[in-house]
Amino acid sequence: MNSAYLYLQLYRLFDEITPMPVDCGSLCDKACCQGDDGGMYLFPGEERVYQLLKPDWITIEDSDFTYTFNGKKKTVKIAFCKGECDRYQRPLACRIFPLTPYLKDGKITVITDPRSKAVCPLGKALEVKDYDRRFVKNVKNAFVLLSKNAEFLAFLKEYTSYLDEIGRFF
């Protein structure tokens, strides 16, 4: 299966279901979209969505973040926008923020993204149990499904180490 179609299906889980039943962007003037051009990591294979749709509001580059799969070094892609996008095409990272997947004792769990602590009122104040339960469930289900792929799981191990590293600062 082309990974673009898998991601497009997963995106639909977050078209209507968001962290809270209200528009949290009104709390913070969409702080997570007003970043300092730090970009957002795409998950493995997600860049194919944008090769397919070719939107003009996103640019995608190789990041410095790598992981190893089958003895080969793989480079994680990073996406940049200008603070505006087509909501129905936004990357998975934007859809699940301020939560993120995390491997705990080899199992996929959902945690508050430590990167959110600096920008997001929800990430600063809430625990995972405080979010819309459907949202948390959809995040978990999406990553349980993605992690059935061995390369994605290899990525997730490295991503978990990356989150641990960031988490030391918060």
Ligand code: SF4
């Ligand atoms: S996820 Fe956080 S930073 Fe983004 S719009 Fe909602 S409250 Fe603001």
Ligand code: SF4
């Ligand atoms: S792609 Fe959209 S949702 Fe993601 S940071 Fe940019 S404007 Fe915000």
